[in-house]
Amino acid sequence: MKVRKALVTAANPRQRSLPLQMLIDPQGESKSALQIILEEAAGAGVEEFCVIVCPGDETAYAGACGALRGRVRFIAQRDPCGYGHAVLCGREFIGDEAFLHLVGDHLHVAHGATSCARQLIDVAAAEDAPVSAVQPTHESLLTAYGTVGGRLVGGDRPLYQIETVLEKPTPTVAEQLLLVPGLRAGFYLCFFGMHVLPAEVFDLLEEQRAAASGQPLGLSSALHALAARRRYLAFSIAGRRYDIGAPYGLLFAQLALTLAGRDRDHVLTQLVELLATRPG
Numbered sequence: 001m002k003v004r005k006a007l008v009t010a011a012n013p014r015q016r017s018l019p020l021q022m023l024i025d026p027q028g029e030s031k032s033a034l035q036i037i038l039e040e041a042a043g044a045g046v047e048e049f050c051v052i053v054c055p056g057d058e059t060a061y062a063g064a065c066g067a068l069r070g071r072v073r074f075i076a077q078r079d080p081c082g083y084g085h086a087v088l089c090g091r092e093f094i095g096d097e098a099f100l101h102l103v104g105d106h107l108h109v110a111h112g113a114t115s116c117a118r119q120l121i122d123v124a125a126a127e128d129a130p131v132s133a134v135q136p137t138h139e140s141l142l143t144a145y146g147t148v149g150g151r152l153v154g155g156d157r158p159l160y161q162i163e164t165v166l167e168k169p170t171p172t173v174a175e176q177l178l179l180v181p182g183l184r185a186g187f188y189l190c191f192f193g194m195h196v197l198p199a200e201v202f203d204l205l206e207e208q209r210a211a212a213s214g215q216p217l218g219l220s221s222a223l224h225a226l227a228a229r230r231r232y233l234a235f236s237i238a239g240r241r242y243d244i245g246a247p248y249g250l251l252f253a254q255l256a257l258t259l260a261g262r263d264r265d266h267v268l269t270q271l272v273e274l275l276a277t278r279p280g
Contacts, residue, residue, distance in 0.1 A: 001098045001124045003196055006046045007090040008037060010061070010104030011077040015245050016054045019104035020064050023254050026261025032064035033244060036257075037102055042068060044117035046100055050093040052077050052086045082216030084205050091202045098124070098198050106193030109256040110239040116194060123159065123235045124196035130226065132162070133192035134234045135241055136183055139171040144243070145190035146220045148234050149178035150227075158236030160189065162227045167220035189234055192241045201226060 010019045019034035031039075038049055048071055053061050055076040065072050073093060077086050087101065100117065108116035116133065124131045134148060149164035164177055174188050183189070204222040226232050242253035258267045 001128050001130075001196065001198075003044075003046065003098055003100050003121050003124065005048045005050070005094055005097055006038075006041045006100040006102060007087065007094060008034075008049065008051045008102045008104050009083065009086040010034070010057075011052045011054050011080070011086045011089075012083075012105070013054055013080055015105050016057055018245050020060060021244060021250055023107075023250070023257060024263075026257055028261065028263055031066060033107060033253075034061065034064045034104060035066040035068070036107060037104065038065060038068045038072065040108065040115050040117045041100055041102065042071075043115055044100070044121050046117075047071065048093075049073070050075060050090045051104070052089050054080075082218055084208065084217035084219040084222060087219055088202060088205045088209070088217070091199075094199055094202070096199045098130070098196060101195040101197055103193040105243060105245045107242045107244060107253045107257070108192070108194065108237070108239055109242065109253075109260050110237075112238055114238070116192070116237045116239040119237055119239070120194055120196055120235060123233070127159075127231075127233060129231045129233050130198050130201075131196050131233045131235050132223070133194040133237045134160070134189040135192050135237065136187045137190035139174060139186050139188060142171055142174055142188060142190065143168045144246070146223070147174060147178050147188050147190045149180060150189075150234060151180070152182055153233070154235075160234040160236075162223075162232045162234050165220050165224040165227060167218050189236065192237055193243075194237070194241075195223075197226075200230075204229075 021033050025031050050073045058074045110116050120133045146167050148162045150160045150162045153161045204225045208221050209217050244250045
């Protein structure tokens with residue numbers, strides 16, 4: 001499953017400014033969140049990018065792409081009809097290829113030298129199957145993420161066969177339908193904001209849209225249908241996602257990027273000094 005294209009969704013009207021936020025990357029360079037996202041994908045072998053934006057945001061986003069600007073196409077989601085509809089807007093760009101799907105309000109920091117995107121694309125290629133990145137997440141955070149249920153199939157690798165996908169379940173529903181053997185009690189496999197998906201997902205989204213005419217279109221229901229039709233995997237990435245739209249999310253993302261980079265010691269020293277001067 002060769003991945004040549006990436007589709008980035010950034011059209012949520014309530015979060016449209018998040019990918020434009022500026023951070024310092026691990027090399028100490030000031031970049032937008034969008035540029036950091038695009039560069040990670042490019043480093044994993046992606047050649048072409050499509051970013052789904054709100055109408056009128058194209059110019060601002062183009063200025064936030066850095067050196068990759070010439071490889072990025074922008075498509076406006078004219079009607080805010082849901083996350084799944086935003087993905088569907090990229091159908092013509094993707095064509096019949098498998099693609100890397102990313103969300104514009106999540107940054108990813110790997111625990112080692114191999115980026116999160118590279119890890120996921122390598123698994124998809126090795127398994128010749130669609131794969132969603134997941135992260136074990138405490139039940140108190142379930143209502144913020146799509147969540148999967150399934151079974152371990154990777155032996156000593158954290159690779160799972162997906163059987164169920166639910167969007168933002170309650171802990172009660174998750175306990176009934178999404179338990180995964182081997183995870184710590186109270187933890188579930190939640191989406192990481194990164195997927196390798198087949199073009200088939202666009203047909204599934206069209207089917208979901210026809211079945212619920214006039215309703216916002218989500219992605220999780222289409223992924224649940226995908227799991228029923230073919231082998232669809234989840235891989236627990238050696239890394240961590242940072243939702244920059246969450247409270248303190250941008251701060252935590254910046255700290256993670258810094259502590260993974262060249263200025264780690266300097267920033268740690270400053271943090272220790274800050275803590276030492278705080279009363280109590």
